Amino acid sequence: MAVQADAPPQNDDPTTPVQPAGAEAPLDPLATRQLFLHRRIVTINPQRIEIRPPKSTMLLPAIGIIVMSTLLAAVVVWIDSLPFLLLPLVLLASVVILPLSGITLVYAIFGANIVADRQGQNVSVKQRFLGLGVGTTELIPFWKIREFVVQDVARAQPHAHGLEPAHDIAQWDLTLVKKSGKRIPLGGYNVPREHEEVGLDIVMGVGEAFAALSGAPLSGPIW
Numbered sequence: 001m002a003v004q005a006d007a008p009p010q011n012d013d014p015t016t017p018v019q020p021a022g023a024e025a026p027l028d029p030l031a032t033r034q035l036f037l038h039r040r041i042v043t044i045n046p047q048r049i050e051i052r053p054p055k056s057t058m059l060l061p062a063i064g065i066i067v068m069s070t071l072l073a074a075v076v077v078w079i080d081s082l083p084f085l086l087l088p089l090v091l092l093a094s095v096v097i098l099p100l101s102g103i104t105l106v107y108a109i110f111g112a113n114i115v116a117d118r119q120g121q122n123v124s125v126k127q128r129f130l131g132l133g134v135g136t137t138e139l140i141p142f143w144k145i146r147e148f149v150v151q152d153v154a155r156a157q158p159h160a161h162g163l164e165p166a167h168d169i170a171q172w173d174l175t176l177v178k179k180s181g182k183r184i185p186l187g188g189y190n191v192p193r194e195h196e197e198v199g200l201d202i203v204m205g206v207g208e209a210f211a212a213l214s215g216a217p218l219s220g221p222i223w
Helices: 055-077 086-110 193-214
Strands: 033-037 040-045 048-052 114-117 122-129 132-141 145-152 169-178 183-192 218-222
Touching: 033 183, 033 193, 040 193, 048 193, 055 086, 114 193, 145 193, 169 193, 183 193, 193 218
Parallel strands: 145 218
Antiparallel strands: 033 040, 040 048, 048 114, 114 122, 122 132, 145 169, 169 183
8 A cells, every 4th residue: 555645734824935844944143152253252142142352361461460469479578678679660560550450351251342232222332442341332222223244354455466355364344334334343253265154154143143133234245
């Protein structure tokens, strides 16, 4: 007796496409995950997107704290035998370096460069000072965002001998464009030209998440 194969599911609503059997459902742009850009880590969830520095940025401020703490301890222990002119130099350096190193270390652990928040309906961008985690924060309401743009910066630099890309490295960048025309870079990903699709997929994933959270359109990729 012949066995009849199962018939595909019927679609009563003609406006709803039927997903082929075995096909994977498209990934939700705001699905909880982490993506890695150049020197930045992107944490995505349905309510919030954070772009923060990598943990490797803790190294320099930690070294500054250790060195200055060691010098201060040496001054206390050998204060009678050290040259007099060395004492004010060490104290002055510690007054400047220790607070900045401490702030930068805390920022590297807990801080974020850019935060998009659904509840607050805005994107906050930290205006960093001297590469440290201090400075002012610019708040950009979602309604002031014109679009997000993904582009290959290297292709915008024409080669001296023709129209070939200026570099063998694809430099994918994600930029927030305000309605005023101001452009704010959110991050990028550099990858060899022969693997440029890999970098594009990562940057597009971040851009799609920002677009889904804010409601602003995503343009690109611009080759």
